Every structure is written in structure tokens, then in C-alpha cells.
Amino acid sequence: MLLQQIINGLTLGATYALIALGYTMVYGIIQLINFAHGDIYMIGAFIGVAAVAIFHQNFFLTLATAMLACVILGVTIERVAYRPLRRAPRLNLLITTIGVSIFLETFMTVLKGPQPTGFPTVLKNVTLRVGELEFSSIQLVILLVSLVLMVGLQIIIKYTKIGKAMRAASEDYDTASLMGININRVISFTFAIGSALAAAGGVLVGIYFNSVSPYMGVTAGLKAFVAAVLGGIGNIPGAMLGGLLLGLAEVFGVAAGFSTYKDAIAFTLLIIILLVRPTGLLGRPIQRKV
Amino acid sequence: MLEVKEVSVAYGVIEALRNISFTVGKGEIVALIGANGAGKTTTLRTISGLLRAKKGQIFYKGQDITRLPPYKIVELGLTQVPEGRRVFSRMTVLENLEMGGYVLRSRSELKAGLERVFERFPRLAERKYQLAGTLSGGEQQMLAMGRALMSRPELLLLDEPSMGLAPLLVREVFSIIQEINKAGTTILLVEQNAHMALSIAHRAYVLQTGEITLEGPASELAQKPEVRRAYLGE
Numbered sequence: 001m002l003l004q005q006i007i008n009g010l011t012l013g014a015t016y017a018l019i020a021l022g023y024t025m026v027y028g029i030i031q032l033i034n035f036a037h038g039d040i041y042m043i044g045a046f047i048g049v050a051a052v053a054i055f056h057q058n059f060f061l062t063l064a065t066a067m068l069a070c071v072i073l074g075v076t077i078e079r080v081a082y083r084p085l086r087r088a089p090r091l092n093l094l095i096t097t098i099g100v101s102i103f104l105e106t107f108m109t110v111l112k113g114p115q116p117t118g119f120p121t122v123l124k125n126v127t128l129r130v131g132e133l134e135f136s137s138i139q140l141v142i143l144l145v146s147l148v149l150m151v152g153l154q155i156i157i158k159y160t161k162i163g164k165a166m167r168a169a170s171e172d173y174d175t176a177s178l179m180g181i182n183i184n185r186v187i188s189f190t191f192a193i194g195s196a197l198a199a200a201g202g203v204l205v206g207i208y209f210n211s212v213s214p215y216m217g218v219t220a221g222l223k224a225f226v227a228a229v230l231g232g233i234g235n236i237p238g239a240m241l242g243g244l245l246l247g248l249a250e251v252f253g254v255a256a257g258f259s260t261y262k263d264a265i266a267f268t269l270l271i272i273i274l275l276v277r278p279t280g281l282l283g284r285p286i287q288r289k290v
Numbered sequence: 291m292l293e294v295k296e297v298s299v300a301y302g303v304i305e306a307l308r309n310i311s312f313t314v315g316k317g318e319i320v321a322l323i324g325a326n327g328a329g330k331t332t333t334l335r336t337i338s339g340l341l342r343a344k345k346g347q348i349f350y351k352g353q354d355i356t357r358l359p360p361y362k363i364v365e366l367g368l369t370q371v372p373e374g375r376r377v378f379s380r381m382t383v384l385e386n387l388e389m390g391g392y393v394l395r396s397r398s399e400l401k402a403g404l405e406r407v408f409e410r411f412p413r414l415a416e417r418k419y420q421l422a423g424t425l426s427g428g429e430q431q432m433l434a435m436g437r438a439l440m441s442r443p444e445l446l447l448l449d450e451p452s453m454g455l456a457p458l459l460v461r462e463v464f465s466i467i468q469e470i471n472k473a474g475t476t477i478l479l480v481e482q483n484a485h486m487a488l489s490i491a492h493r494a495y496v497l498q499t500g501e502i503t504l505e506g507p508a509s510e511l512a513q514k515p516e517v518r519r520a521y522l523g524e
């Protein structure tokens with residue numbers, strides 16, 4: 001029973017982690033909380049729905065299409081809405097992200113209506129039993145896909161030239177540009193990766209809960225943001241850890257009988273973290289540069 | 291090689307540089323000395339494209355670089371070692387050097403660059419896989435210089451290379467700067483330690499509250515009473 005809950009928690013947590021990574025990577029480089037990030041996840045889910053029809057139920061093509069489309073969307077949003085404000089006060093940029101968020105939600109509401117729609121069948125839902133343990137094939141796919149994506153991200157960040165440039169830029173923006181790193185390209189790349197992961201999350205959650213709606217990104221986005229803060233905003237392994245912990249906390253909270261308060265669990269955790277460890281679990285103490 | 295022409299820079303309404311002009315010729319070591327807050331770092335940051343000149347122009351090898359972004363300026367062969375070393379402390383020594391070689395086009399150029407830097411700074415080779423943040427101050431300065439050399443700069447800007455280093459290390463750093471210059475790299479050096487700077491520079495400029503007040507061959511400037519009083523502690 002315990003193991004069962006852990007699997008459920010990890011499944012939910014993996015999707016939070018996928019979204020949380022986008023928040024944390026963008027924050028790491030330009031110290032911006034991109035409030036439109038949850039809506040990229042929502043758009044990813046909708047594109048997934050459309051892609052299922054086009055690709056005749058091929059799961060991987062559906063996933064890849066949603067990811068690719070959101071890469072283009074995320075990079076375009078940064079280019080059009082955020083980049084012109086790079087030198088403006090932080091608050092202007094923050095408000096712009098909220099504006100983009102409202103735009104995307106309204107756009108999808110006009111296009112598809114406010115009611116949630118189901119996700120067309122793209123994966124066979126088989127219930128797998130291992131001893132007492134019971135989980136769906138969809139859960140297994142979510143866990144595997146998330147794992148592959150997160151390992152892939154780690155490899156990019158650790159070993160590729162652009163990944164190293166991302167780390168350099170997140171540590172010291174000015175010095176990174178003195179190395180001949182084109183910071184704008186690094187920022188575009190960061191938005192691209194973050195958006196791809198969010199889109200994957202959107203498709204996976206859409207399939208898991210068989211529901212897609214224009215406002216699905218609001219709560220999921222906020223919770224993923226909590227996960228990123230929980231792990232230490234700006235810290236990539238932190239976002240993964242934060243997502244998984246949040247998923248576990250919610251599932252165990254529900255199992256303990258607090259299902260009415262399911263959504264409150266994340267924010268209670270946020271308050272506790274901000275009180276006890278403001279820089280998050282893996283966050284570094286804030287260094288003030290003089 | 292470098293020509294700064296009547297450049298003014300302001301932070302908001304506060305003017306940091308007023309109409310400064312100076313040149314650096316190919317093969318030279320030119321020192322820019324002055325007290326804290328005189329605008330030395332602002333000058334280098336403006337040349338590298340991190341700050342925008344409010345007025346005036348900067349030419350590098352005859353090309354106007356005043357409005358180029360920093361990465362384009364590095365691609366042209368003008369690299370800066372920033373003040374306070376600014377190594378990427380959470381990256382390894384090797385990764386720091388790779389970042390320095392970011393503009394290199396091929397793997398073989400990168401490898402050759404690493405070999406050159408390791409030859410000049412054997413300590414860095416020993417500490418290749420160590421995080422840069424765990425190096426001593428002197429080693430970090432070597433890393434910052436090695437990192438800048440990775441891009442094979444023709445003009446190297448050095449901002450306060452002596453900052454926070456023990457006297458013995460300062461001497462070592464300055465002799466390395468001379469070696470780098472002899473190997474063919476032109477150098478623009480910004481220093482508060484006027485004594486050391488003037489001892490290795492060919493020519494020098496004195497910067498005082500955003501304006502260039504004196505210029506000339508370094509050995510002549512070192513003899514001037516006003517320089518001796520203000521910057522050499524006499």
C-alpha cells in the first residue's frame with residue numbers, strides 16, 4: 001500500500017518536475033519568474049490532442065510534435081514579448097509574463113471553449129499487477145518518459161557546449177558575455193528546452209487525467225513553481241527533487257484523508273519552506289555582490 | 291590598434307567618463323592608472339561592449355565597435371580579464387577554459403588552446419577537474435588569464451590583475467603579462483597599483499574622475515612629481 005502511494009506520488013511529481021525545470025532554468029539565467037510557463041504546458045497538451053488525430057495514435061510522434069511546437073512558441077514569446085524589456089525594471093517584465101499568460105488562456109478559450117475536453121486514446125491503458133502493487137501502463141510511460149527527458153537534460157547541461165554556456169551565464173551573466181558567448185542565443189535555448197519539457201508534461205498529464213482545458217496550466221503552473229522554489233529556484237536538480245517531493249506530499253496528503261485540501265498542500269509546503277529555508281532545499285545561500 | 295575617441299559614459303544622470311580619448315598601438319603595453327572610482331573599469335567595460343557609450347566612438351583595427359554586442363567584440367580578437375577574476379566558481383578549471391575558447395570554431399583549435407594555456411600555467415593542468423571556486427586567489431587569477439588567452443586575443447584588456455594578491459604573486463602575474471606581450475599580444479592594463487603598472491608598461495594614461503589628465507611614456511610619467519605624489523605614495 002505504501003509502495004503503491006509512492007508510485008502514484010512519483011508519477012504526479014514527475015509531471016510537476018518537468019514543468020518546474022522551465023521555471024528554474026529561466027530564473028537561473030535572467031532572474032525572471034515566467035508566469036506564462038504553465039500556459040505553455042497547457043498549449044502543449046492541446047497540440048498533443050490535435051497531433052493524435054494527425055498521426056493516427058502514434059504516441060511518440062504526438063509527444064514530439066507537441067514539444068517541437070512549444071519550442072517555437074516559447075522562443076517566439078521570449079523574442080517578441082520579453083527580450084525588448086531586458087533592460088527595463090524587473091517588475092515590468094514580470095507583469096508582461098502575466099499578460100502573456102492571460103493572452104494564451106483567453107486565446108485557447110476562444111478557440112476551444114472553456115470546458116475541459118478528453119484526450120483521445122493514444123496509449124493502451126492496461127493495469128499492471130506486481131504482487132499487491134497495481135499501476136497503469138500510463139503511469140509507467142509517464143515515469144519512463146520523464147526519466148529519459150531529465151537524464152537527457154542533465155547530459156545537455158553537463159556535456160554540451162551550449163549547456164556549459166547556460167551554466168556559465170547563470171553563474172555570471174556579464175563574464176559569460178566577455179567569453180564571447182552570445183547571451184541571447186543562450187536565453188533562446190533555455191526557453192526552448194523549458195518549453196519542450198513543459199509540453200511533454202502537458203501531453204503526459206492530458207493522457208493521465210484524460211482531460212485538457214485552457215485553464216489547466218494555472219494550478220499546475222503554480223504548483224510547479226512551488227516545486228522549483230522548494231528545490232531552490234535556479235537549481236536544476238532542485239527542481240526535479242522539488243517536483244517529486246511535491247507529488248509525494250500531495251498523494252500522501254490525500255491518502256491521509258485531506259483530499260479536500262489537495263491543492264492547499266503545495267502552498268502550505270511553500271510557506272514552510274520560505275520560513276525555514278528561503279533558498280530551498282538545494283539552493284545556495286544568497287550571495288550579495290558588493 | 292585600439293582608438294577611443296571622445297567617449298562619454300553615464301550611469302543614469304551621473305557621468306562616469308567625460309570625453310576620454312586614447313590609443314593603444316600594436317604590440318604595446320598601455321597602462322591606465324588612477325584612483326578608485328576614476329572610471330577605469332567603466333572604460334574597459336565600455337570597450338568590451340558591456341556598457342554603451344553615450345557619445346564618442348571606439349575603433350578596433352579600424353572597425354567601429356562602439357555598438358557591437360560583447361560576443362562580437364570577442365570574435366574580433368579583443369578579450370577582457372574582468373576585475374576580481376570572476377572565474378565560474380561552480381564549473382571546473384577545464385570547463386572555465388572551454389568557456390574562454392567559446393569562439394573557437396573547431397575541436398582541434400580548442401585542444402591546441404588548452405595545450406598552450408597548460409604550458410604557460412602548469413598549475414591549471416594539475417587542477418583541471420577541480421571546481422574553480424576552490425582555487426586560491428593567485429590560481430584564480432592565472433585561470434582568469436588563461437581563460438582569456440584561450441580565444442587567442444590580439445588585444446587583451448586586464449582589469450586590476452593585482453587586486454587582492456600577495457606581493458610575490460603580484461610580481462609573478464606582472465611578469466606573465468610581460469611574457470604574454472612578448473609573445474605578440476597587445477595589452478591594455480588598468481591598475482590601482484601604479485608602481486607595478488608603470489614598471490612594465492610602454493605608455494600610460496592617468497584617469498582622474500572620468501577624465502584623462504596626463505599621458506606619456508610610462509617611464510616619464512613615473513618621474514612626474516604629481517604622479518609620484520598621487521599614485522606612487524611619495
